[in-house]
Amino acid sequence: MRAARSEAERRAGVLAAWLATTWRRRHRLVAGPAAEVAKGISTAALVEIERRRLLPWGAVLFGLGILLFFGANARPSLPVGAVAGALALSAALAWARIRHRSLAGGIVLAGLAFLAAGFAAAAHRQASVAAPVLVSPASGTVAGFVESLEDRERGVRIVLRIAEHDLPVRGDGPLRVRATLRAAPDAPILAPGDWIVARVRLLPPPEAVRPGGYDFAKEAYFRGIGAVGGLYGHPEIAEAPVAPDLALRLAARLDAARNALTERIAGIVGGQPGAVAAALVTGKRGLIAEETNAVLRAAGVYHIVSISGLHMVLAAGTVFFGLRAVLAAFPVLALGWPIKKIAAAAAILAGAIYCVFSGSAVATERALIMTTIMFGAILVDRPALSMRNLALAALIVLAREPEALVGPSFQMSFSAVAGLIAGAEWQATRTRAPAPPPGRIGRALGAVRDNLMGIVVTTLIATAATGPFAAYHFQLANPYGLLGNVLALPVVTILVMPAAVIGMALLPLGLDALAWRAMGAGVGQVIAFSEAVAALPGSQVVVRAFDVGALGLLVGGLLVVTLSVSRLRLLALPLVAAGLALATAPARPDLYVDRDGRGVALRAADGRLVVLGDPGDFVLEQWLKSDGDPRLPTDPSLAAGVACDPLGCVAVLPGIGAIALVREPGAFAEDCARAAVVVARLTAPRGCEAGIVLDRAMLETTGAATLRFEADVPRLETVRRRPETRPWLARE
Structure with missing residues (x-):
């Protein structure tokens, strides 16, 4: 060394x-x-x-x-x-x-x-990761193995490896699909590893609802999912014609164990605290109600639900400090054995077990890698927290899953840790640890003060580091996130996660119920705090979507200020200033078009969107959020100034002219003659004289689209960029 x-x-x-x-x-x-x-x-x-x-x-x-x-x-x-x-x-x-x-x-x-x-x-x-992908909507009867299963409020979501089918699929091998089975009193009880025969209605994984939006099709491709949809009727559980391979058998047994523990924790604790507590241990979040998710998001503490760095550090840290304290209680061991390294090795093992049992999600695997490097540094007598260790963790994660780089989970987790390490390095060069207050009460109060101050400072740093990514991916800001974290994190740190570790340790003995109840009490308090914060006026602010150029400038500034230790940090100022200038005043589209041509949103005279047709609540919600509009999809003002009949809908885009949405072929003659833009889920006839035609033939090639008129010159942006060809594009 x-x-x-x-x-x-x-x-x-x-x-x-x-x-x-x-x-x-x-x-x-x-x-x-x-x-x-x-x-x-x-x-x-x-x-x-x-x-x-x-x-x-x-x-x-x-x-x-x-x-x-x-x-x-x-x-x-x-x-x-x-x-x-x-x-x-x-x-x-x-x-x-x-x-x-x-x-x-x-x-x-x-x-x-x-x-x-x-x-x-x-x-x-x-x-x-190349795997078969469904190329068009299809229905039929399929047969295959249930790989995994997750209970949800209104049914069950399964991942099914289909071995026998007659579906229009591109690629060779079994088709893996994610499907939902609605709850019914007489429905059979499925289990991971079952061979089922079922009728299905499947769709290709959906692409982004707007250019620059979240692309589930890409994520599904790298997860090996080739279709999504639902099972209708009752699936038949039958004897498999072939034995499942070893990997499937192991995965099925692990998923069954996770489901059993989820049911046990949720049953012991009860209610939404039980659903959240179970999710923190097993990674199964299907039982959490959307209302609870919304409250946690509004309070800025939704990150506690996704098993990531916080949970891994708390779980492994509990094992590390607990085992080290036990070994230190015996002078023979403390003086003769390297108890710190023994505790670090046990923490790494505990983290690996937690990762596997919680489902080995992408965020959890990244957290395990970071935690392993941190405790591994202790084993080789190196500093546990350093920017080099973080860089090494990032390299390992990206070498395994390069696609994680373009997702919010990787970006937010690593930017937060980089910000915290940079902040700790900066503080270490400028301050010295103050002398502890005299007396036990003084020391206790000082510890409480230091912990609260640590939560405040780390929350501020993490919020600043992750803010650009949260705004870019989710178009949301949480003004009271600091308050929510100050209230919730001490409970999670002191009670919730230690109780989870104790519960897992006592589970084989059947003595775990008390630990789950303690954990549930802590989670219930976190939910109560979140509800109080979410009830404050303006707890969630919708921000306009900005383009990747603004994000790139902000990320460049973040990298410079966190990775540099010299005056080069000053170079971050112009980068951040330019990024903020672009992000706070983004160019907004004048027209949003659904990928199927079923709905359009256009900008009215008052600057807000109005809607033609029926793009669906999810699509409309994403359009509104990207436009910085806090209205709900059910708001009646979205139909202001729109005229509809059975043939279609028409509205006026100020300065441009009529925008027509065609539902039936009989509307083409009139709309092509008078409209500036014609949108249709049908194929427009040849010779349509409208200035711009976005019909079925075009949208199947481009996907969802936006139009912006700059000095009356239209600028069209689409989800698919010609001549882009990628394997996750279903209609390639």
């Missing part, structure tokens, strides 16, 4: 000497303010390198390679092997340059290696 550290220090010294020599040779070439700027940048870069902050930027470049892959406008044709070859070559050249003290060239080549590695990881992942 000392030899490795000495080698690292030697290389840092070599690099410092090289930079100093380079500056002395070249500073005479510039004069005046430019020289001062160049000198400042060189000095700051030296500080960054001496503090070993290059690896975090390597992780950033790895992520940039992933974004380049997903941002391609067509399916990348570059073979993964070629990219991997470029990666190996860049890495070899980088190592050679560094070994020969050509450090600047080595750093550049290493950066190229990270970039190529990210691109290669995304390309390999897309190819490795």
